[in-house]
Amino acid sequence: MAKQPQPISPVKNFFAGGFGGVCLVFVGHPLDTIKVRLQTQPKPQAGQSPLYSGTFDCFRQTLIREGVRGLYKGMAAPIIGVTPMFAVCFFGFGLGKKLQQRNPDDILTYPQLFAAGMLSGVFTTAIMAPGERIKCLLQIQAASGEIKYGGPMDCAKQLYREAGIRGIYKGTVLTLMRDVPASGMYFMTYEWLKNILTPEGKSVSDLSVPRILFAGGMAGIFNWAVAIPPDVLKSRFQTAAPGKYPNGFRDVLRELIREEGVSSLYKGFTAVMIRAFPANAACFLGFEVAMKFLNWIAPSL
Numbered sequence: 001m002a003k004q005p006q007p008i009s010p011v012k013n014f015f016a017g018g019f020g021g022v023c024l025v026f027v028g029h030p031l032d033t034i035k036v037r038l039q040t041q042p043k044p045q046a047g048q049s050p051l052y053s054g055t056f057d058c059f060r061q062t063l064i065r066e067g068v069r070g071l072y073k074g075m076a077a078p079i080i081g082v083t084p085m086f087a088v089c090f091f092g093f094g095l096g097k098k099l100q101q102r103n104p105d106d107i108l109t110y111p112q113l114f115a116a117g118m119l120s121g122v123f124t125t126a127i128m129a130p131g132e133r134i135k136c137l138l139q140i141q142a143a144s145g146e147i148k149y150g151g152p153m154d155c156a157k158q159l160y161r162e163a164g165i166r167g168i169y170k171g172t173v174l175t176l177m178r179d180v181p182a183s184g185m186y187f188m189t190y191e192w193l194k195n196i197l198t199p200e201g202k203s204v205s206d207l208s209v210p211r212i213l214f215a216g217g218m219a220g221i222f223n224w225a226v227a228i229p230p231d232v233l234k235s236r237f238q239t240a241a242p243g244k245y246p247n248g249f250r251d252v253l254r255e256l257i258r259e260e261g262v263s264s265l266y267k268g269f270t271a272v273m274i275r276a277f278p279a280n281a282a283c284f285l286g287f288e289v290a291m292k293f294l295n296w297i298a299p300s301l
Contacts, residue, residue: 008097008098008104009094009301010091010094010095012094012294012298012301013091013093013094013095014087014088014090014091014094015290016090016286016287016288017086017087017088017089017090017287018083018084018086018087018090019286019289019290020086020090020282020283020286020287020290021082021083021086021087022079022082022083022286023285023286024086024279024280024282024283024286025078025079025279026282027278028275028276028279028280028282029071029074029075030071030072030275031271031272031274031275031279032135032271033062033070033071033074034055034058034062034268034271035271035272035275036136036140036268037062037139038052038055038058038267038268038271039231039267039268040236040239043259043260054270055268055270055271055274058271073139074136074138074139074152076151077131077152078131078135080131082131085124085128086124086283088123088127089120089123089124089183090120090287091120091123092120092121092122093117093120093183094116096116096117096118097113097116099116100115110188110191113187113188113191113192114184114185114187114188115184116184117183117184117186117187117188118180118181118183118184120183120187121176121179121180121181121184122179122180124179125175125176128175129170129171129175130156130168132171132234132238133159133169133170133171134155134156136235136238137155137238137239138151138152138155156168162242163242170238171234173248174233174234174237174238174248174249175234177234178227178230178231178234179227181227182224182226182227183223185222185223186220186222186223189218189219189222190215190218190219190284193214193218194211197211197215205292207288209285212281212285212288213281213284213285214281215284216280216281216282216285217276217277217278218277219280219284220279220283221273221276221277223276223280224272224276228265228266228272231268231272232256232264232266232267232268233249233252233253233256233265234249236252236256237249237252240252
């Protein structure tokens with residue numbers, strides 16, 4: 001295993017992670033919109049065709065009906081939440097690594113990196129759950145043609161007025177179920193690939209931009225390979241009418257498998273995977289660039 005850059009600074013991870021998250025949203029949001037619309041489209045009636053036949057049909061219909069702006073519907077919510085969310089995510093990963101070191105020079109094993117990544121998933125849920133709830137509602141209302149919410153803040157106000165804080169945090173357990181294992185896989189894969197791609201005798205901090213992009217993009221692929229089934233359940237649950245699923249995700253799971261089969265848990269797979277590589281490549285490149293800048297201006301932090 002290549003030597004990991006030392007020392008680990010959770011504070012630098014916090015600021016660099018926030019910048020990386022902004023890069024991810026700008027690159028990945030259009031396909032996230034497609035993913036949510038595919039995951040939440042209603043089951044067609046007998047003899048009727050589905051609203052979208054697949055990823056590319058959804059993309060085409062969105063462009064025809066709403067233009068390029070339609071692909072960025074609901075982006076304000078993740079942009080507002082993404083900087084603190086990814087900042088906290090990378091902070092949690094940095095803290096998880098540091099807590100497992102007895103000495104600053106200790107090199108962590110891959111299971112330790114996985115554990116540190118899982119901690120980051122726990123840290124981000126408080127920000128992620130309401131942001132995801134608002135984003136999904138805004139994305140599907142544009143497709144349905146029924147405009148209920150005027151924007152992210154209006155959506156949050158209406159949810160709070162209707163059901164209090166529980167309405168805003170609907171889907172928190174499913175967000176945890178998605179993000180904890182997926183974040184572990186995300187960060188472990190990135191560190192693993194960085195080590196593999198680092199030439200013998202060199203430091204991982206000297207990796208070229210193409211290698212960072214490849215490692216970050218593949219980390220996104222591995223992350224979503226774990227995250228898609230709970231993400232489908234989360235999207236359905238968060239956009240369902242109040243009271244539709246009284247037993248939470250168990251009701252969503254039973255309904256999906258009964259009506260659409262196990263394959264329904266992988267709805268939006270193509271959109272997710274097309275998005276995962278460039279979005280997460282941009283995220284980790286932004287993170288590494290910001291980290292190098294912070295190391296330059298504050299080497300002792």
